[in-house]
Amino acid sequence: MLSVDLKDMKTFSYFVCPDCGSVTVSSSSVSVSCCSKSLKPCLISSEDSSSLALKVEDDELFVSINHPMTKDDYITFVALETYDGVILRKLYPEWNESLIFPKRRGRLVWGLSSGEGYYLKVSM
Numbered sequence: 001m002l003s004v005d006l007k008d009m010k011t012f013s014y015f016v017c018p019d020c021g022s023v024t025v026s027s028s029s030v031s032v033s034c035c036s037k038s039l040k041p042c043l044i045s046s047e048d049s050s051s052l053a054l055k056v057e058d059d060e061l062f063v064s065i066n067h068p069m070t071k072d073d074y075i076t077f078v079a080l081e082t083y084d085g086v087i088l089r090k091l092y093p094e095w096n097e098s099l100i101f102p103k104r105r106g107r108l109v110w111g112l113s114s115g116e117g118y119y120l121k122v123s124m
């Protein structure tokens with residue numbers, strides 16, 4: 001197992017529009033507005049290993065969701081940040097399918113409809 005040194009990784013900002021659900025990703029400091037509102041970046045505050053379950057198979061990373069995914073409380077996006085980029089998946093209420101990412105070291109970041117965000121390191 002190799003550990004991921006987060007300080008060497010590029011970090012991204014995620015903006016989720018509360019009205020239309022659109023997700024915008026930025027690699028630098030920008031101001032984003034959608035549906036005539038200025039958006040604040042999702043605060044990726046702490047590590048959480050309970051909301052997503054990871055399984056590596058061959059060259060793929062399967063991510064299953066342990067979250068209610070109701071209309072009022074759901075994960076709006078999951079992103080895999082690697083040292084040179086980001087792969088983004090948009091999620092919707094009632095969506096409980098597994099997500100499939102290419103197998104990469106980095107960190108998974110996700111945001112809730114409440115605006116909170118979490119991360120989980122991915123090492124392999």
Ligand SMILES: [Zn+2]
Nearest residue numbers: 017020034035
């Ligand atoms: Zn919008």
